[in-house]
Amino acid sequence: LWKTHREIIAYSESGYDNKTWKLPLSWEDVQKIDVYQIKTDGLLLKSKNINVLKDGCLILSLIPDEGISIVPSGVNPENEEHPTPSGKVTFIGTDTETKGNWQKKYGSEGYVIPGTGENIQDDLKISSINGETQVWEKQTKDIQALKNPVGEDNIASLRSHPLHEIIDIQFNDDKEHELAIYFLDWDRKERWTVIDFIDSKTRKVLHSYNLTDYSQGIYLKYKISGSVQCRISNVYTQRYKKSPDSGFSGIFIGGPVKSE
Numbered sequence: 001l002w003k004t005h006r007e008i009i010a011y012s013e014s015g016y017d018n019k020t021w022k023l024p025l026s027w028e029d030v031q032k033i034d035v036y037q038i039k040t041d042g043l044l045l046k047s048k049n050i051n052v053l054k055d056g057c058l059i060l061s062l063i064p065d066e067g068i069s070i071v072p073s074g075v076n077p078e079n080e081e082h083p084t085p086s087g088k089v090t091f092i093g094t095d096t097e098t099k100g101n102w103q104k105k106y107g108s109e110g111y112v113i114p115g116t117g118e119n120i121q122d123d124l125k126i127s128s129i130n131g132e133t134q135v136w137e138k139q140t141k142d143i144q145a146l147k148n149p150v151g152e153d154n155i156a157s158l159r160s161h162p163l164h165e166i167i168d169i170q171f172n173d174d175k176e177h178e179l180a181i182y183f184l185d186w187d188r189k190e191r192w193t194v195i196d197f198i199d200s201k202t203r204k205v206l207h208s209y210n211l212t213d214y215s216q217g218i219y220l221k222y223k224i225s226g227s228v229q230c231r232i233s234n235v236y237t238q239r240y241k242k243s244p245d246s247g248f249s250g251i252f253i254g255g256p257v258k259s260e
Contacts, residue, residue: 004081004203006030008070009038015064023056032073033058037066042078049073086201087169087226088176091209095180095219100146100154102252106180106219109254114247115157116148123172124253131165131247134158136186144184144217146250156186160232160247167230167251168200176225182250185215192235193246195220200227217249 006027023030033050036043046068052058062068071077098105110120115135120126136156137145145154159165171177185191193211198204206228209220234246 003077003079004083004201005075005077005079006072007077009067010060010062010070011067012062013065015062015066017061018059019061021058021060023052023058027052027072028056030072033070034073034075034077035060036069036071036077038069043069083201085199085204085226087171087199087206087224087228089197089206089228090176090223091207092178092221092223095221096216098219099143099217101143102146102180102182102219102250103149103256105256106178106252107254108256109177111149111253112251113146113149113155113157114159114249116150116155119149120253124177125168125170125172126251127168128159129166129168130163131159131161134160142186144186144215146182146184156184156249158184158186158245158247158249160234160245162234162236162245164234165232165247167232167248168227169224169230170200170227171225174225176223178221178254179224180219180221180252181230181248182217182219182252183211183214184217184249185213186249188215189244190242191246192240192243194233194235196231196233197222197224198229198231200229219252 031052035047037046069077112118112126114133138155139153140156142154142156145156148155195209195211197206199206232246234243236243
């Protein structure tokens with residue numbers, strides 16, 4: 001993440017011949033790649049101008065115990081350029097009192113609630129990568145579940161992934177906006193989540209938060225401008241195998257919703 005160019009690291013303990021790999025969507029404009037061997041004293045060019053297949057796939061062969069760096073053709077993998085940051089994030093604090101009654105404090109400039117939709121202003125773009133939506137309860141009186149903006153009851157839902165759920169947030173103005181993300185371990189699976197805000201250009205981590213014990217619901221509050229990514233990571237290790245996935249239950253922009 002400290003590098004500005006696209007890069008994929010591949011390794012094989014036993015090696016393989018002519019194996020096909022699907023490149024990620026962020027590489028869809030790449031037609032050729034260069035491959036460097038990762039050595040103890042740096043990188044060594046292995047292959048240059050390898051064609052990417054029309055379906056976005058790449059054919060690789062690795063010798064046993066070989067690690068390689070894959071970059072778009074012509075990119076210097078040791079480039080240390082430092083671009084201008086694209087966004088700014090300031091952590092304000094947490095809120096465990098509001099629970100599902102979000103409209104009294106958040107969402108005047110828009111919201112995203114998995115399972116019920118979104119309503120955001122034209123100068124803001126929010127998109128989620130990797131995750132899938134799961135709805136625990138479409139209609140519930142549980143106060144931890146979020147108030148459904150299109151119904152009378154609350155909705156208990158989550159957009160999550162077993163590894164990473166990534167949210168792209170892009171404000172197209174020069175203003176600083178309030179943003180709150182609601183996290184809820186509604187089915188009490190003892191989820192363990194790490195939330196990182198990352199600058200979209202420099203790839204530097206702007207803020208990180210370690211979150212556990214949130215079955216009662218918690219908002220993380222920020223002030224944000226520009227373009228950033230929020231990476232929500234599930235902590236699942238050999239020592240802690242309880243957390244099934246991690247994700248968000250709601251994103252809210254702006255302060256309290258004004259009553260008509």
